[in-house]
Amino acid sequence: MFMLICMSSYWATTNYVNSQAFRVAAGGTKTDNIKNLRQIHAFILKTASFPLPPPTLELISSSRNLGYLCFILKHLENQDLGLDICNDIVRSLNGNSLRAVVLFREMLVNGFRPDNYTVPYVLKACSKSQALREGVQVQAYAVKTGLVLSNVYVKNTLIRLYSVCGSVSYARKVFEESSLRDVVSWTTLIQCYVKNGFAREAILTFFEMCDAKMKADEMTAVIVLSACSKLGDLKLGRKLHDYILDNRVPSDVYVGNALVDMYLKCGDANSARKIFDEMPVRNVVSWNSLISGLANQGEFKDAMDMFRKMQSIGVEPDDFTLVGVLNSCANLGLLELGKWVHAYIDRKQIEADRFIGNALVDMYAKCGAIDQAFKVFRGMKCRDVYSYTAIIIGLAMHGEAKRALSIFSDMPRRGIKPDEVTFIGVLTACSHAGLVVEGKRYFKDMSCVYNLRPQTEHYGCMVDLFGRAGLIEEAQELIENMPMEPDAYIWGALLGACRIHGCVELGEDVMKKLLKVEPERDGAYVLMSNIYSSANKWRDAVKLRKEMKGKNIKKTPGCSSIELDGVVYEFRKGGKSHPRSKEIYKLLEEIMSHIKNFNNLAQ
């Protein structure tokens, strides 16, 4: 008794004894007299103030015996306090769905009525671990007690549960069930569509929301903009931007970032840049949106400039930044900078798995360092379909077909299912190595074994495979039997085959078809002109060049680039931009002369 009096006097002591009692409740000391402990326990709960002091709460949350806790709470004189304590505890479970549901059940068993606070907490915990079955049990209670119809928090957390579990139609059903809805209900439903891949429906729901005279807030704006980014619809994006301005939606850093992302994904880099420049507050995501957005638009140099600027003002890059930078390095051939990023990753002890690892493999492969790419690939603890595809495509591009196919054959053993892009790599490998029989088998396996439907790109690879091997008739037959309309890639591949094998008449026919699907490009003219030249049909070649000129179609000049000491030098036919171009041309002449001499000797 003395101990009890003491502990009710001092908060700190209360805290201590409280903790001790709950340590027992948590299953710690079995030798103590359980009866006495229960008395102490009950006393503490009766005198405990609400909310519970954090150490006590922490102990209860970690207790295995939530049933015992409810049993004790049941005997409190003040039942409202008991419910409050339960709510406090369920909140502190911090998204642990299983324990939240256990406590919820124990509450019911011990005669408590979970209220409009308990239910959203438990549903939130279920959402966090996608525990749909448990969530549905809680829903049943919420329906029975009328909470779903009367409390918008309950309704919204339920929409969210179905959303994160991928049940779009149920989320919509809960939303529709009553007219009880606020801006969070609408936003959660819109987000449900976006997260589950229905961007168009998300936008339509936003329009419905506007018709219902519900005003969007900054969170709605962010989600609707992300839907628009996925659609790449600039006209819509501008409309949404106008909506934000007209309705004075508070524009915080999230809205700014979403706008930058939207404009870039919709192909308007200038507007994205303008928004970015005018943002009063930026964070690392703002920079990431701009850097990766520019890289995805093919503006790799601008992306790299922004990365340098970001560094110069001391913003620390994160995983997202590094992936965007590696992507730009890969496409610009910036091996040295790519290596620097790799060293940075090592220095910061960032794990090179998943996105970062895959981006490194791709960067090394695209920059010509295939052995380094392979080393990173081998060193990855956790490889996925992206990792395999990156290395297979890399090896295929480097002419290492056998290695590429060997890695492909390793995938089933590792439990990784190839996807459509993996097969592009596999078929490219076959095509470059002239492996016709293997290529045909892989193409067949795509649908028969892996249940993947070949797309135009795969037919393009097969046309290329047959074409390179001189099997022009087989290539034509495949095109005739394609389930979709042949596009420019298909005709381009066949025309390429005509060039290799000198098929002038067929080439003329294919060129017409290529021009039908791609009239403004130079590819068809250039290839056909080469076919004529190879067949010594100079007049036809000249005629074609004139026709091209008449239609104002210019040949896209081929471009090579070399990185030296971190600087990229680009070379185009006839280009004189390099400060030492005179020396370069002189050396080129010397090389050509050596080659000619070598050829003469060989003959």
Place this chain on the structure above:
DNA sequence: TTAGGGTTAG
């Protein structure tokens, strides 16, 4: 005491 937010790879 309670619900909804942006950026990454082949």
